[in-house]
Amino acid sequence: FGVIFGAFLGAITSGRFRLATFQDSSDTLRNMFGAVLMGVGGVMALGCTIGQAVTGVSTLAIGSIIAFVAIVLGGVVGIRTIENMA
Numbered sequence: 001f002g003v004i005f006g007a008f009l010g011a012i013t014s015g016r017f018r019l020a021t022f023q024d025s026s027d028t029l030r031n032m033f034g035a036v037l038m039g040v041g042g043v044m045a046l047g048c049t050i051g052q053a054v055t056g057v058s059t060l061a062i063g064s065i066i067a068f069v070a071i072v073l074g075g076v077v078g079i080r081t082i083e084n085m086a
Helices: 002-014 025-044 049-058 062-085
Strands: none
Touching: 049 062
C-alpha cells in the first residue's frame, strides 16, 4: 500500500497526476479480452511467469521450460502484432 500511496503523492506534488482511459469501447473490449487470455494462460501454465521462469526452470521441470518458452514467444508475437497495427 505504501508504494501506491507514495506514487500517488509524488504524482500529485509534481503536477503530473492524470486519469487515463481507453480510447473507445472497442479498445476497452480488446484490453479486457487480453486480460482474460492472460488469466486463462496463467491457469493453464500452473502459475505466473516468475513462478515458471525462476522456480520451474531452475528445477529443470520440463513443463515449466515449455511454459516459459511459450510465454516468451507469445510476448514476442504480441509485441510484433501491436507494432504492425500502429
